[in-house]
Amino acid sequence: MAPRGSKKGSSDPTQNQTLVLDNGAYTLKAGLISSSSQILPTYEDCRVAPNCIARSSREKRVYIASELEKCNDFGEMAFRRPVEKGFIVHWEAEEAIWEHEFLNAKTGLRCDPKETNLLLTEKPNCPAVLQKNCDEMVFEQFGFSNYYRCIGPTLNAYHPPTPSSLSSLPQECLLIIDTSYSDTTILPVYSGQILHSAVRRLSIGGKLLTNYLKELSSLRHYNMMEETHLLNEIKEAVSFVAHSTQAFSKDLDRTWKGRIGDKRELDPSIVVDYVLPDYEHTSRGYARPHDPVKAMMRRGLQPMQGPREDILPLGNERFAVPELLFNPTDIGIQEAGLPECVMQSLSALPEALKASMLRNIMVVGGNSLIPGFMERLESELRAVTPSEYTLNITRADDPIKHTWLGAARFASNPDMLKSVLVSKAEYDEKGSTWLGKRFATRAANDPLEL
Amino acid sequence: MPLIEVLPNSGAVRAPGYAYVADTGYDPSKVAINPKDRKRVSHRPGGPPSGNELSARQQTAIARRIAELQRDNDPKQIINPPVKPIPKTSATKKILLSNKTIKNWLDDEEAMLQLQQQAPPPRDPARAARALVNRRLSTLASVPGTPFEANSPVPSIPAAIPRIEDATMSDDPLLSISKSVPREPDRAEIEALLAVPPLPYSASFATSSAGGTPQRFFCDNCGYWGRIRCLKCGTRVCGLECKDAHEGTRCLKWA
Ligand SMILES: [Zn+2]
Ligand SMILES: [Zn+2]
Numbered sequence: 001m002a003p004r005g006s007k008k009g010s011s012d013p014t015q016n017q018t019l020v021l022d023n024g025a026y027t028l029k030a031g032l033i034s035s036s037s038q039i040l041p042t043y044e045d046c047r048v049a050p051n052c053i054a055r056s057s058r059e060k061r062v063y064i065a066s067e068l069e070k071c072n073d074f075g076e077m078a079f080r081r082p083v084e085k086g087f088i089v090h091w092e093a094e095e096a097i098w099e100h101e102f103l104n105a106k107t108g109l110r111c112d113p114k115e116t117n118l119l120l121t122e123k124p125n126c127p128a129v130l131q132k133n134c135d136e137m138v139f140e141q142f143g144f145s146n147y148y149r150c151i152g153p154t155l156n157a158y159h160p161p162t163p164s165s166l167s168s169l170p171q172e173c174l175l176i177i178d179t180s181y182s183d184t185t186i187l188p189v190y191s192g193q194i195l196h197s198a199v200r201r202l203s204i205g206g207k208l209l210t211n212y213l214k215e216l217s218s219l220r221h222y223n224m225m226e227e228t229h230l231l232n233e234i235k236e237a238v239s240f241v242a243h244s245t246q247a248f249s250k251d252l253d254r255t256w257k258g259r260i261g262d263k264r265e266l267d268p269s270i271v272v273d274y275v276l277p278d279y280e281h282t283s284r285g286y287a288r289p290h291d292p293v294k295a296m297m298r299r300g301l302q303p304m305q306g307p308r309e310d311i312l313p314l315g316n317e318r319f320a321v322p323e324l325l326f327n328p329t330d331i332g333i334q335e336a337g338l339p340e341c342v343m344q345s346l347s348a349l350p351e352a353l354k355a356s357m358l359r360n361i362m363v364v365g366g367n368s369l370i371p372g373f374m375e376r377l378e379s380e381l382r383a384v385t386p387s388e389y390t391l392n393i394t395r396a397d398d399p400i401k402h403t404w405l406g407a408a409r410f411a412s413n414p415d416m417l418k419s420v421l422v423s424k425a426e427y428d429e430k431g432s433t434w435l436g437k438r439f440a441t442r443a444a445n446d447p448l449e450l
Numbered sequence: 451m452p453l454i455e456v457l458p459n460s461g462a463v464r465a466p467g468y469a470y471v472a473d474t475g476y477d478p479s480k481v482a483i484n485p486k487d488r489k490r491v492s493h494r495p496g497g498p499p500s501g502n503e504l505s506a507r508q509q510t511a512i513a514r515r516i517a518e519l520q521r522d523n524d525p526k527q528i529i530n531p532p533v534k535p536i537p538k539t540s541a542t543k544k545i546l547l548s549n550k551t552i553k554n555w556l557d558d559e560e561a562m563l564q565l566q567q568q569a570p571p572p573r574d575p576a577r578a579a580r581a582l583v584n585r586r587l588s589t590l591a592s593v594p595g596t597p598f599e600a601n602s603p604v605p606s607i608p609a610a611i612p613r614i615e616d617a618t619m620s621d622d623p624l625l626s627i628s629k630s631v632p633r634e635p636d637r638a639e640i641e642a643l644l645a646v647p648p649l650p651y652s653a654s655f656a657t658s659s660a661g662g663t664p665q666r667f668f669c670d671n672c673g674y675w676g677r678i679r680c681l682k683c684g685t686r687v688c689g690l691e692c693k694d695a696h697e698g699t700r701c702l703k704w705a
Contacts, residue, residue, distance in 0.1 A: 006555075019515075022527060041495070053529050053530075053531055055527075055529045057589065062529065062531070062532055062551070064532070078527040078529060079523075079527075079529075080523055080527065080528070080529035081522055081523055083522075084522040084551060084552035085522065085552045085651075087552060087555075089550070089551065089552050089555065090523075090533070091537060091545045091546050091548070092530070092531065092546050092547075093529075093530075093531060094532030095531075095535040095546065096532075096533065096633070097531075097536065099535070099579070121515060123650040125648055125649055125650065125654045126648075126651075126654075126656065127555050127556065127558070127559045128559075129559070131557065133548075136539075136541045136542055137542055137545060138585075140537050140538055140539040140541055140542050141535070141537070141539070141546075143538075143550070155487075185654075186656075190643070190644065193642065193644050193683075195643055195646070196647060196648040196649060197643065197646040197649065199648070199649065199654055200654060200655070200656040201654040201655050201656065202656060203520065207520075207522065208519050208520055211518075211519045211520075211521075212519055213606065215518075215519065216673065219671070219699060219700060220671070220672070224463075241675055252674060252675065256672070256674045256688075259688070259689040259690070260689070261690055277614065283496060289499070300669060304608040307705060315671040315673075316672075316674070317673065320668070322671050327663065327666065328658070329658060329663075329665050329666075330666055330668065331515075331516065331519070332512040332515075333516055333532060334657070334658050335655055335657065335658055335660075336657060336658045336659065337663070338657040340656060340658075341656040344656040344657075349643075350635045350639055350643070352634055352635040353635055355638075366510060372455065405640060406598065412647045421465050432541075440647065440648075
């Protein structure tokens with residue numbers, strides 16, 4: 001395939017297509033972007049697949065990534081995730097997943113690394129050794145033609161602020177709140193470049209919330225410690241964030257059973273029964289209003305004839321679990337809650353930047369989809385923002401694919417892309433230590449020249 | 451069918467092994483996770499209320515439970531891909547065969563950091579790491595760059611280096627944002643800021659400030675307010691009923 005910039009001669013190794021990959025701990029977001037087409041990429045160009053290998057002991061088989069879409073029985077499914085705390089750690093599993101999703105002609109995007117650029121995103125504060133491992137795998141194992149690795153959320157600066165104003169990119173000041181599976185990070189971005197000294201992290205992410213719900217349900221009802229997939233499904237179906245600390249207290253009262261001699265009625269507007277899937281007739285469960293009689297009937301007490309039901313009643317679990325994003329100390333995690341994380345990040349910036357960041361806050365990541373999350377975050381941020389500052393906070397239209405889309409839009413611009421890519425030939429000549437330095441310093445140099 | 455089993459009901463009522471505690475807002479578990487907070491606590495007027503102190507055993511229990519909730523992969527569940535990848539170079543062979551977890555890698559990074567500082571281990575690794583970054587920043591600005599850096603605008607910064615506020619220095623981050631009229635940041639200031647290297651992972655956490663929201667305590671069994679404390683393990687429960695359930699399930703589980 002002839003590179004687009006052929007006017008610069010045949011020495012330009014840049015390929016016409018780029019694999020844009022946001023390699024998350026829970027799902028990977030991927031798509032092939034052409035740098036010659038004039039059409040701006042959209043969410044539709046993004047393919048989402050579980051970033052894991054799973055083993056079903058019942059079906060006696062192993063699933064790789066998107067193969068799980070065809071799975072109907074998640075009972076006792078065990079998962080292995082190559083990404084830990086947001087960083088690629090287990091390359092044997094990741095290799096198999098990338099092979100399956102991108103290279104394989106039958107199951108994947110059919111991309112030939114030799115004719116493809118790779119734009120790979122990473123989490124902030126990645127240990128340098130893991131970055132080096134990643135770079136070596138990309139060039140030496142997969143053999144991509146050209147490659148750029150950067151902190152994913154920074155590429156959200158390449159979304160046009162208004163549909164027609166691409167020319168003003170990257171946005172000058174952008175504060176990204178990325179609340180995802182591994183954790184939640186606050187990333188101040190200036191002209192598409194991360195301001196490292198002000199990046200702040202909260203160790204609460206979707207993984208911890210699911211594990212916490214699993215722990216609570218197992219303590220209070222059934223042993224569900226092997227049912228991570230199911231608990232994640234339940235979390236996504238029933239969780240909500242209380243509007244305020246006061247509302248939290250009120251809801252806690254409404255969902256309390258009372259004490260001996262002073263039994264209380266559970267508030268049916270909050271308490272639900274989750275009907276568990278049996279993985280024979282149903283592969284997904286659903287929530288319905290709480291029925292105290294049915295909830296009392298556990299397995300064994302139900303009729304042998306007719307449909308049997310397993311019900312998981314959910315009361316304060318619905319809001320006490322996501323509450324950890326705002327009050328991590330509730331379970332003894334000694335970190336600042338999300339609104340304070342944002343303020344601590346801002347306090348590490350010069351005054352003028354603080355004001356501009358507050359005016360342009362963008363929330364990405366799956367936890368932002370929990371009902372009530374945005375309202376609580378905005379109202380708590382507003383409470384600590386001095387009145388002379390403007391606060392503008394929005395959630396991305398699709399918070400899961402948004403960072404990928406920012407990266408895809410960056411990759412669709414041949415000039416921007418070319419300025420950051422490193423070719424395999426250059427890597428072979430200079431090595432991985434040089435490459436690590438180049439990706440780290442490049443970030444500080446380029447944006448002002450774009 | 452998902453694997454589920456009905457948990458046993460709690461045993462018969464026993465002699466009360468609980469104590470009433472007053473919620474004072476003091477958070478003893480801070481000491482458990484952040485040993486560095488010991489200093490702050492001991493400096494607080496009057497010191498910590500005696501009824502809320504956590505034993506070393508309780509602190510370990512909290513830390514273990516959190517580690518379990520934070521875990522990415524189950525070390526007992528090794529799932530190998532159906533087809534083992536064939537390493538193409540010696541470097542990728544080493545990477546593909548590595549069994550290290552993220553905890554191992556982060557511990558390595560911490561050890562490196564301590565070595566670099568060539569000083570006794572800091573009481574607060576986060577603050578020490580940020581101080582290190584600030585030192586690196588001043589080096590960046592004063593020492594002539596390497597040939598690669600010389601192409602960048604960084605070395606041209608005048609002696610005036612912007613002060614990177616250490617967020618943990620002030621207990622109220624708001625104080626610094628509310629004062630002074632915002633002015634346009636000058637270019638040198640921004641370029642210096644952009645040149646700051648990343649913080650190490652362990653230094654990237656926003657620490658909970660002493661003046662933050664008061665600690666809330668919940669019933670370990672049902673999740674309601676934890677008004678009484680189990681004398682055996684120190685965990686809170688809401689009443690006698692939940693105390694019995696607690697003793698039958700989680701009492702001392704993490705100890
Ligand atoms: Zn209780
Ligand atoms: Zn106990």
